[in-house]
Amino acid sequence: MRPEYILTLSCPDQRGIVHSVSGFLTSHGCNIIDSAQFGDAHSQLFFMRVHFSVDELAISEQFLRQEFKEVAQALQMEWQLHDAHHKPRLVLMVSKIGHCLNDLLFRYKSGLLPVEIKAIISNHTDFYQLAASYNIPFHHLPLAAGASAEEKQTQEQRVLEVINANQAELVVLARYMQILSNSMCQALNGRAINIHHSFLPSFKGAKPYYQAHDRGVKLIGATAHFVTGDLDEGPIIEQDVARVDHAMDPEKLTAIGRDVECVVLARAVNYFVEHRILLNGHKTVVFN
Template identity: 80%
Template sequence: MTHPEYILTLSCPDHRGIVHRVSGFLAENGCNIIDSAQFGDAQSQLFFMRVHFASEDASISDETLRARFAEVARELKMNAELHDAHKKPRMMIMVSKIGHCLNDLLFRYRSGLLHVEIPAIVSNHTEFYQLAASYNIPFHHLPLKAGASPEAKRIQEERVLEIVRDNDIDLVVLARYMQILSPQLCEALRGRAINIHHSFLPSFKGAKPYYQAHERGVKLIGATAHFVTSDLDEGPIIEQDVERVDHAMEPETLTAIGRDVECVVLARAVKWFVEQRILLNGHKTVVFK
């Protein structure tokens, strides 16, 4: 018999007895812990926890379990969420003209490496509508011309949010979507939008960053995945990685290596989000790997 499984994530003021209280609650309500991780942050004085468990008492309904734990959460001043471990989060991908991250995410999705549903791909260009069609995923072309007026941008972003609402989207991934999101859209997607970019920032801004890096003779190139905020490319960091390069490599080689790193870093960040492994800690994240 397959039992319902849940993932509990929580943060609260740190003090003695939290793990005991949570594990005791689960035991008392017929639940068996599959895996658990916790972290106490001395700086913020907050405690973070992720528990994957099975509910083995058929007499305790989902509604009852959630209501009972809500009482514990209120008592301990927890910011807590209880997720159905078998439910696939719904992910929307946004992309412009550079498709390596999109292609990588779609392959991982089709291969079963990402436990998600992808009901929509959004782009301000048409380059990847055939790729979307090959995966049977609706493609939404929402053009936005260079130098578009604030009104045109507002209308385009309203359409983005409409697609998010209509498709019950849990996560928006900016897979090299080369448009700056307005503060209003960033706020609407707070905590559920992930971006990827090269790790040269704040150096080498603008076009062809890998060519700029080649001119400066850099020895390390990398990528950063982070939550989207209204502070451009400065949201809470989820994952980063680097690769060494040398003087013999051409700009095209640096670009290829950089794009490979971007794919891997973004895929890790998405996987951890989908598995409820990322908890916000102010301007930082706690990631239970």
């Protein structure tokens, strides 16, 4: 298997970026497999993702990193180089609603999601048997309703211990129904994805699909985004919708909505795994 890498970068938009990157790769015995780029006229930033192989086995990742620094510095780049064959380590978090968890586990077991799921964390015990059926460690870290700030801090510290012990590169909140503290969000900055219904900021609280049914909505959907200290307002990664009508009861709306949530979250996780997401301020650039 030939070494393959994914280079992602952003920098001030200017002439010659693509030429500099492609010229560097060519001169170092690399072959571009696919490439995507985008220049944002508003932010005046340029974004690029290049998937390439190395034809000469003597050229190491460390050598490429060292050599590319000169190009990156000249163009004021923020950049990352990833091993395309590496399977990122994930930790999943869930409460009592398991459709997204079940979907991600199925995709993982089927080989549709090239990751290593190292642990499942929950504040309830509902899915410990599901975790066991996939031979994945299950960590029950309860947090009682009305818990004090100190109790919440202690529980979150235990969560972080599991995440760090497994060297998790991504944490997926697969319907984990606890609000993370600002310190927790900072600790997971850029490596935690959440999923929720797309009604927000409308229909907050319990049973959002029932609230939506009472208002006669015609579209329902889901949003996957990075976790930040601003509740449900992190940079959006993926969204989708489904059309509904007056003949559907709240249970039907809920079922349709959960299907959309599963698909949207899986796409977002896959984009992260394939290094297709670049931050552009409070937004994202996602190379499909």
